[in-house]
Amino acid sequence: MDVKAIKEQFPILNQEVNGHPLVYLDSSATSQKPLSVIEAVNTYYREDNSNVHRGVHTLGTRATDKYEGAREKVREFINARSTAEIIFTRGTTTAINLVATSYGRAILKPGDEIVITPMEHHSNIIPWQQAAKATGATLKYIPLQSDGTITLEAVRETVTANTKIVAMTQVSNVLGTINPIKEVAQIAHAHGAVMLVDGAQGAPHLKVDVADLDCDFYAFSAHKMCGPTGIGVLYGKKELLENMEPIEFGGEMIDFVNLYDSTWKELPWKFEGGTPIIAGAIGLAAAIDFLNEIGNETILDHEQKLADYAMKQLRTIDGISIYGPEKRAGLVTFNLDDVHPHDTATALDAEGIAVRAGHHCAQPLMKWLDVTATARASFYLYNTEEDIDLLVNGLLKTKEYFGNVF
Numbered sequence: 001m002d003v004k005a006i007k008e009q010f011p012i013l014n015q016e017v018n019g020h021p022l023v024y025l026d027s028s029a030t031s032q033k034p035l036s037v038i039e040a041v042n043t044y045y046r047e048d049n050s051n052v053h054r055g056v057h058t059l060g061t062r063a064t065d066k067y068e069g070a071r072e073k074v075r076e077f078i079n080a081r082s083t084a085e086i087i088f089t090r091g092t093t094t095a096i097n098l099v100a101t102s103y104g105r106a107i108l109k110p111g112d113e114i115v116i117t118p119m120e121h122h123s124n125i126i127p128w129q130q131a132a133k134a135t136g137a138t139l140k141y142i143p144l145q146s147d148g149t150i151t152l153e154a155v156r157e158t159v160t161a162n163t164k165i166v167a168m169t170q171v172s173n174v175l176g177t178i179n180p181i182k183e184v185a186q187i188a189h190a191h192g193a194v195m196l197v198d199g200a201q202g203a204p205h206l207k208v209d210v211a212d213l214d215c216d217f218y219a220f221s222a223h224k225m226c227g228p229t230g231i232g233v234l235y236g237k238k239e240l241l242e243n244m245e246p247i248e249f250g251g252e253m254i255d256f257v258n259l260y261d262s263t264w265k266e267l268p269w270k271f272e273g274g275t276p277i278i279a280g281a282i283g284l285a286a287a288i289d290f291l292n293e294i295g296n297e298t299i300l301d302h303e304q305k306l307a308d309y310a311m312k313q314l315r316t317i318d319g320i321s322i323y324g325p326e327k328r329a330g331l332v333t334f335n336l337d338d339v340h341p342h343d344t345a346t347a348l349d350a351e352g353i354a355v356r357a358g359h360h361c362a363q364p365l366m367k368w369l370d371v372t373a374t375a376r377a378s379f380y381l382y383n384t385e386e387d388i389d390l391l392v393n394g395l396l397k398t399k400e401y402f403g404n405v406f
């Protein structure tokens with residue numbers, strides 16, 4: 001894997017920030033975009049811009065072919081059975097809300113259970129809180145081990161015959177924990193529950209095979225996997241999606257409209273009301289091509305080596321706390337003792353190093369960690385060990401600057 005050649009395909013990385021070469025370590029928040037993705041979106045707007053599905057003119061046909069071609073690319077990328085199971089959304093948050101509202105509120109009742117974990121992003125907590133409040137169902141949590149992992153024994157003890165939905169992140173955006181989704185789905189199904197996977201941090205890094213995982217729903221976003229912002233995907237098993245009602249109504253998603261009643265299009269379009277995110281889908285297709293050319297296994301191996309190296313180097317710094325398991329995805333979350341993570345991030349930015357600081361949309365997990373916030377360095381295919389060395393040097397400077405509190 002030629003990281004230098006890969007990095008050269010990302011125009012934004014070739015710049016200075018505060019007088020230093022940019023070191024971008026915030027890909028878990030959003031990844032940068034290669035030139036091929038930028039050009040794919042640009043070409044659509046320059047040459048093919050038209051609404052889809054409604055026109056028979058040449059531009060409309062081109063736009064429709066690219067948009068629906070993107071759906072097929074996504075289907076292949078996650079190994080879904082049919083494009084009918086691929087719904088374009090605004091992102092992971094919208095996709096999970098769609099399931100929680102359309103499926104969850106329709107099937108849940110008092111006494112039923114929704115099972116999640118404390119490591120979830122708010123996007124995979126709040127929709128289920130609201131579904132539980134609306135239906136009288138109970139929200140339950142699988143307890144975490146001391147290193148921020150879950151055990152299958154804990155899953156078996158939490159999931160019961162009353163459990164109707166299990167929703168879990170594939171990869172924690174804070175801890176880097178990679179959850180045993182396939183095995184959890186088996187436990188959920190053994191109790192008659194469905195399994196939703198938050199793949200926002202999984203799809204950019206892991207080889208995703210929804211058939212092998214046997215999950216019922218899988219949600220992810222393009223912007224974390226070299227694609228544009230504002231576009232995401234909900235995969236759902238066809239037999240479940242067919243029995244779900246849309247939650248957005250208007251153009252595109254209808255079959256027939258009468259004065260007092262309407263009928264819906266077939267899958268997947270009944271869930272895509274209004275003009276769809278055409279340019280975003282085209283950009284996502286280009287991102288998938290880019291990632292496929294490198295290979296998910298190659299990317300994951302590179303990231304995990306970076307994470308191992310980062311943890312080794314960060315542990316040479318006195319007064320640093322690192323959160324999460326030893327075996328993890330490509331990110332490291334940490335705090336310098338007695339230095340607020342926002343101060344840490346600000347000091348690093350002065351050195352041209354971009355990291356994320358805050359609660360990372362995971363306040364219940366912050367409470368479990370007994371902190372209010374953390375700093376996070378996350379790695380992707382364009383990062384190197386040199387980036388990590390610069391991070392460590394930046395942290396040493398930060399520690400020196402705030403030396404009066406150490």
